[in-house]
Amino acid sequence: MYTTSAEKFTGGCMMLMRQSESGAAFLGSCFLVHEDGYMLTTSHLFGENHEDLCVVPYAPEATDFQTISREHVRSIPVEVISVDKDRDIALLALDVDADIVMPDFLLGNTEALRLGAPLVSLGYPFGFQNMHHLTVVSSVVSSKLISPLGNNHILFDTRVHAGDVGGPLVSVNEDRIVGIVCGRYCPMADGSSISSYSREQALDTDLSYAIAIEHGIKLMLEEDLEII
Template identity: 30%
Template sequence: MKMVRSWFVAMFGLWLATQAAMAQAVDLPDFTQLVEQASPAVVNISTRQKVPANGISQLGIPDLEGLPPMFREFFERSIPRAPGGRQPQREAQSLGSGFIISDDGYVLTNNHVVADADEIMVRLPDRSELEAKLIGADPRTDVALLKVEGKNLPTVKLGDSNALKVGAWVLAIGSPFGFDHSVTTGIVSAKGRSLPNENYVPFIQTDVAINPGNSGGPLFNLDGEVVGINSQIFTRSGGFMGLSFAIPIDVAMNVADQLKKTGKVDRGWLGVVIQEVNRDLAESFGLERPAGALVAQVMEDGPAAKGGLQVGDVILSVDGQPVIMSADLPHMVGTLKPGTKVVLEVAREGSRQKITLAVGSMPADDDQQMASGGNAVPKSDNRLGASVSDLTSQQKKSLELSGGVVIREVQGGPAAMVGLRPGDVITHLNNQSIDSVATFDKVAKSLPTNRSVSMRVLREGRASFITFKLGE
């Protein structure tokens, strides 16, 4: 009887394990139908570009790219020129991916896949090749729109990247290392990621395996809709390490529509330099928690200046949409059409107020630089451990400032601890505008102790706020 009971218990346990395994298998998605439906619209993109040959290959010497610059320049100068002084040329090739968004032949891919190409070829799944024309490209979002001649071409379905949720399954199709129509899967790891030097794309982060050649390819949700364009990976080895980033399809299509209509992209612009609000800055500006975008610099005659935005304002929301991280602001403003009126909620001098202004059009070169310098003048001592002097009229003109003081010497104390250097210009201290050495000394003498104090510093044309604390 005991043997029968033991057998029954063992079989029942085996049945439970089998049911659990089956339930788990049911929960895992089947991607086969998705791949069958979506693959025909995914293409391989190859480019050719004529570039100056380094000439070393012609002499039987390996490529120069791995050599130190000093030796590389020496060898390049030593290479004989072609007749007439022309530099020999070689043909560079690159591979990437893309996808067809209209049956008459419009194709989306990354800008870096086709940048500076002399010839772009699009290869369809049936191995046929079509020469593509570049309609337009936007380096800021890394989106490019191509056009091939064709009719009734297969197309992808476009989804809503805003509706995508963290943890959702996603799938990529592309040509990593030239292996056409490779399929990889994973989940959405995060949304709204900001990457260094990428201010206008709230990237979708995934753990989908992406490698060189996947760039420009589509990222699908489980409904077979494109929700992003695979664009970048984070890597220390050159290969996939579990962090890949895709451009949201709504951002890409906004760019593509503008490229199709005008060949260029107009995006909203405030004309400010912003920085993150950390805990100390939040305390200094009287905020309950670190949030928003701190205005460190306002461009002269820019939309922000005309609308009344000031240095030291903390932008908390745009048309009611909260600005959690400073990187959120370029995403929000960049998608607006120039001329659009927006309502900004800002924290200013301990209170909140709303400012309405018209968004401007971002200039072609929005990296505005200013210089500082001048002759030595008498020093002034203060509690910060720095000697300062008034700006000369020439400095004020070159920096486009009405006032401020320039650091002549850092003697120690808080100034040294926060990394101030001679030549730095201080325009605000403890939320007060500094127009002269006298004002600076007056404000410095009244600084509170054991509390975060903010200071706006201009260095090499870039402004930022820093914080420090004075002891008893």
């Protein structure tokens, strides 16, 4: 059940990094949403600094065992196309021409997403330790909430790591992306910290949350991008 969704979306989930003279610093995860190289992620990963951003594609076969390494990886420069600070999401694009083949039926919706429905999330949990390997984690829909800022959030029962933030949340039943992973869920946060790119630390919880993909689709429509 989970294998189909995992294999469908592994090729589109990438590491988001920032280039510098001394190398590249890991920021989080992002994922492809358009064959022209457009990607979605969470905007607090890079904050107000839109310079020197790049992504690292995921290449290995899903059935291969991967060597744990901390070697340098090949990066592709990206630019920030648009940012929605209130919803903590951003639309990025590859800054080079690339031959990208996208799967059919990529983005879904959260209207019919039911409590207990199976999910998978993808990301790079150990990227901050320079371990550049994609991880797929299963979960279920724990709750659907509206934040104080009016954002639709999906809660799921997996304790995501900081490196997973910005990756896709996939509905296994529909085999489509339904959310952008935002981090651990903190019921004490009122949502006002998003605009300053800060987060109240979620303590002693195994629940995480993603923002509904409809908010990301809105950014894409504003750029006249076709929704797959």
